Amino acid sequence: MKFLNPVIPGFHPDPSIVKVGENDFYLVTSSFEYFPAIPIFHSKDLVNWEQIGSVLTRESQVNLRNSKSSGGLYAPTLRYHDGTFYMISTDVSGTGNFYVTAENPKGPWSDPIKIPYGNIDPSLMFDDDGKVYVTVQNGAGYESHIIQYEINIDTGEALTEPIAIFHGDGGQWTEAPHLYKINGTYYLLCACGGTGEEHRSIIAKSTMPYGPFEMLDRPILTHNQLSHHPIQNVGHADFVEDENGNWWAVFLGTRPVNQQFTLLGRETFLAPINWTEDGWPMIDNNEGTVNEMTEAPYLLGESNIKDKYNRNDDFNDEKLHPEWFYLRVKEEKNYSLTERKGWLRLIGGADNISTVNGVPTFICKPQGHVVMEFKTLIEFAPNQDGEEAGLSVRLNESSHFEIAIKQVDGEKRVIATKTIQGVTEEIGHCIIHKDKIKLSISSDRENYYFKFAEEDGEWNKIGDASLCHLSSEKNGGFGGTFTGVCIGLYATGNGNECREPAYFDWVHYVGENSLNVTEVSVNNLEQ
Numbered sequence: 001m002k003f004l005n006p007v008i009p010g011f012h013p014d015p016s017i018v019k020v021g022e023n024d025f026y027l028v029t030s031s032f033e034y035f036p037a038i039p040i041f042h043s044k045d046l047v048n049w050e051q052i053g054s055v056l057t058r059e060s061q062v063n064l065r066n067s068k069s070s071g072g073l074y075a076p077t078l079r080y081h082d083g084t085f086y087m088i089s090t091d092v093s094g095t096g097n098f099y100v101t102a103e104n105p106k107g108p109w110s111d112p113i114k115i116p117y118g119n120i121d122p123s124l125m126f127d128d129d130g131k132v133y134v135t136v137q138n139g140a141g142y143e144s145h146i147i148q149y150e151i152n153i154d155t156g157e158a159l160t161e162p163i164a165i166f167h168g169d170g171g172q173w174t175e176a177p178h179l180y181k182i183n184g185t186y187y188l189l190c191a192c193g194g195t196g197e198e199h200r201s202i203i204a205k206s207t208m209p210y211g212p213f214e215m216l217d218r219p220i221l222t223h224n225q226l227s228h229h230p231i232q233n234v235g236h237a238d239f240v241e242d243e244n245g246n247w248w249a250v251f252l253g254t255r256p257v258n259q260q261f262t263l264l265g266r267e268t269f270l271a272p273i274n275w276t277e278d279g280w281p282m283i284d285n286n287e288g289t290v291n292e293m294t295e296a297p298y299l300l301g302e303s304n305i306k307d308k309y310n311r312n313d314d315f316n317d318e319k320l321h322p323e324w325f326y327l328r329v330k331e332e333k334n335y336s337l338t339e340r341k342g343w344l345r346l347i348g349g350a351d352n353i354s355t356v357n358g359v360p361t362f363i364c365k366p367q368g369h370v371v372m373e374f375k376t377l378i379e380f381a382p383n384q385d386g387e388e389a390g391l392s393v394r395l396n397e398s399s400h401f402e403i404a405i406k407q408v409d410g411e412k413r414v415i416a417t418k419t420i421q422g423v424t425e426e427i428g429h430c431i432i433h434k435d436k437i438k439l440s441i442s443s444d445r446e447n448y449y450f451k452f453a454e455e456d457g458e459w460n461k462i463g464d465a466s467l468c469h470l471s472s473e474k475n476g477g478f479g480g481t482f483t484g485v486c487i488g489l490y491a492t493g494n495g496n497e498c499r500e501p502a503y504f505d506w507v508h509y510v511g512e513n514s515l516n517v518t519e520v521s522v523n524n525l526e527q
Helices: none
Strands: 002-004 016-020 024-028 037-043 050-056 073-081 084-091 096-102 123-126 132-138 145-150 163-166 175-182 185-192 200-206 232-241 247-254 267-275 281-283 293-295 311-313 325-327 344-346 361-366 371-380 388-396 399-408 411-420 423-431 436-443 447-454 460-466 486-492 502-512
Touching (some): 024 073, 037 073, 037 084, 084 123, 123 175, 132 175, 175 232, 200 232, 247 281, 344 361, 344 486, 361 388, 371 486, 388 436, 399 436, 399 447, 423 447
Antiparallel strands (some): 037 050, 073 084, 084 096, 175 185, 185 200, 344 502, 361 486, 371 502, 399 411, 411 423, 436 447, 447 460
């Protein structure tokens, strides 16, 4: 049978997975500066995933107010032991390494329990003898290595001093360690090479938890010699066993647009594991490569040859779907689903999308498809110059595009802008006289397109901007930009508090996957 990769499209890197019971799988990914932090997903078949919440939902758990873009929460590991879920991660902007616990993966999760040693990418391993190990990256660059120590799982206290157990394959950034005990053998899975084109997963094994470890002489997952492959930068894997004794790997990868620019960030992929006769796990086809349409000799459920994340939201519920993020912090007073039934109310603050380390009024979700349309009906009557509200597609403070209703020189306009490397330019505008306007951002494999319409009117194009300006490659590469593009709704007074709220009646998102499994194009997206 075949299934379609990525299984979780859009900005969802560093996946970690557990199985609970017969076939309930839970998975977490990194969230960086976005809040709530660490999204958690559920699946019955490993292929079709639904976000059920986020792990860190309170400021008592994590405070991202001063988090830089691509700061915040890194590389979570999810584990389950004796009825308790454990999520361990690194807040690089504050707390450092910590873990939280829950009896229900939907929450509530505990406040953080800090651990003393290590740099990033901590992982937990519960051994048969009751010992609990933290395995974590330490050092940097070519000096990066893996250390390990035993902890008291109730308090986070270290019971042993950290010991260096693995130095990788000679490449830089040996990280993302996971320790497993499978059929009496300890396996240490790591990422290496950095999260760019040299990224890879390597593995070693031992009869003892601290080694010495014998390393396999080749990566078990890499595309670093396949520059023309549609999937790049694969690595940072985690393993899980299904109810039938089959093993699987989840891992991150990217899908460069036209083999040039990475727009969507690092996404979550799935592949079967094959075991060699001498006890080594190999991902997918024993060559360490994976394809968008992936063949598996066994699947727990139906193939997922379908588009993902075509989702409408009419804002009729009292809570937003858990896929929505805020930027750093949710300022409660600026958001309401109850003030006006069936509408999302946003009140803009002084911060805008360009404010460094800012907390603008902004809700967003990862863009899951290169070819897509995101549109809304907004009602907004700005009361002073500078007030604006609309749609934004954001990579970071320096690189983002908007279409919005804005008051300029006393006139109400629909205006499209692009911010590239910190410089903001107008794409185009049109003076309007009505308060209710439909706004749209759509994209193909070259550009974003900005359109508006009266509530029952025809769409009018204001302009376009090249999507390459929001790519990782144009914004510091994978050594500086760890997120992907997010798209959402915002309001701002651009230096002042807004006097008037903005109301959003609905949002519609429709996307096309890169294999054209569904017949969607930019032209018929507009219908």
